[in-house]
Amino acid sequence: MAKMVPVVLCGGSGTRLWPRSRKSFPKPFLPLIGDSTLFEATLARCSDSDGFLPPIVVTGESHLDHVDAQLGDRPGAQVIVEPMARNTAAAIAMAACRLDPETVMLVCPSDHHIADTAAFARSAARAASLAEEGWLVAFGITATAPETGFGYIKRGEPIGEGAYAVERFVEKPDLERARHFLSDGGYSWNGGLFAFRADRFMEELETHRPAIAAAARKAADMGREEGRRFHPDAEAFAAIESESVDYAVMENTDRAAVVPASMGWSDIGSWTSLRDAHVRDQDGNKAHGRAELVDCKNVYVDTDGPRVSVIGLDDVVVVVNGDEVLVTTANGAQKVGKLEGAAKQ
């Protein structure tokens, strides 16, 4: 089996982990779980010398310092510097255009957590072999709750062991449908992890989104190299329609496959999910930094300096970061991005 090229997507700047994540220091580059950042952990998962070639990181100007610092001097690594954000179809197309046609790409978000790296490696190997055969493969994250914040993938007919044709991709459901998906068992979460050959991806893009494909090729052809960095042509890149790989390609191709993956995945999409991704004490509490918790359950504390003392609370997150203090219920964590501090950072 051929080795894969990890294509690590470092775009966006979420506000859901504010005040710890800031515009200037977004989520992938923070050591949120253990000593590694999510970006570093993503690279580490994809650096097994047996299965992976050096990575391509796709990012924007504003994240370059973080990428350079955390990528280090990894031999053979490339960085594609997007002149502006144009969503994932464009980002992946840029990488595809830089690779030999038959190379298998493993597209990875840089800000997710995967607890079971061995399970990830097994799923990645299965996805790679399907990709070599021409499939466009999505990882199907085993659903463990009726989440309304994720898209779902409905599996169809089996394709050998541990893989299925995709019956369809499903948009974020309401709670009732999410419950149905969970009990049905044939649905899994779409975690934004994909594997396909570079040529197959571009073929499907040309079929379903010819304008995006053409503009992307132009931006790649007219781009310039600068050491390990590649700068797509700004004018051509700006002309690319902003669309996700899901909409542009995965939902349209006849050759979509899904590889189910139970690997302790989390998108760390809120303070609550960050808390839940941690090993916690017997009361469900976890603290980063100086903290004293009295009569607390399921309390998560993250402080960059001041001591945090908490008494009597259940299911609450407390974050201290510089001149901002956040105290929220687990449910309330969904609203963090709408706080004044998060919006005006």
Added chain:
Amino acid sequence: MAKMVPVVLCGGSGTRLWPRSRKSFPKPFLPLIGDSTLFEATLARCSDSDGFLPPIVVTGESHLDHVDAQLGDRPGAQVIVEPMARNTAAAIAMAACRLDPETVMLVCPSDHHIADTAAFARSAARAASLAEEGWLVAFGITATAPETGFGYIKRGEPIGEGAYAVERFVEKPDLERARHFLSDGGYSWNGGLFAFRADRFMEELETHRPAIAAAARKAADMGREEGRRFHPDAEAFAAIESESVDYAVMENTDRAAVVPASMGWSDIGSWTSLRDAHVRDQDGNKAHGRAELVDCKNVYVDTDGPRVSVIGLDDVVVVVNGDEVLVTTANGAQKVGKLEGAAKQ
């Protein structure tokens, strides 16, 4: 009616409002409600030129800077500097020894809040006239909840209008008894506010605690003046037994009277009672300093700088002070003094 001398007691160093109150900056000297500190508000309540003579403040060395700064150059004010803490019987005896025998003393804690100052003035005037007649008068704070943290006063026979002989003083009750006291109606809280003539206080002290009375007289006689300050003799003062005025005198005298007082009193004995002493918004929230409260009820925020954002909480107090952050339920506020930060400050 003769004018009263306010005797303002500034001892102790509680930990119940940690981390805002610290050993070096205790509760009486903080602007906890409005712009005035509790000490300043106490002085202001007792400075009506019709009813009060200049105050005597009884305090310790460690609080002198705060007392001097907040007392200002109030004409005629005196400060008794206790060489060490010896509880309220000694503190009041020091003041009594410095006054003309027939002077009526109004003994006031310096760290309580009284919302209705007009009601206070009326009760003080009633207490003063009884004190002139030789009674030892306690203010009986109208009980509004089955508090287990206060002593209670059971009223006996009426003494004219708005006053009663004390049937007995009652120690802090358990919850069942506190509920009984509340429904009975004949009990009020002992708020540590007293009025009596200096000579009557010393007579009763000599009768019931002759050793304390003798040691106090000696400490006063051998003390030295230094401007408006009076320093009791340290050795003599050290020999005074540490006892409260309640135990030493009020519970023993046959001439104890109680003047019921409904005056919006609070001992500000916890973050919860400080919250409750404030005028709050329609959701019961109140914030000092930069704060954003979303989906909150009965939340109290006090921050000395950082912005505090709170989502979804009910009945919670958040305090930011320097390098300490406290988050507690209203019930949990009772345990603040036992936190590492409060204990080791």
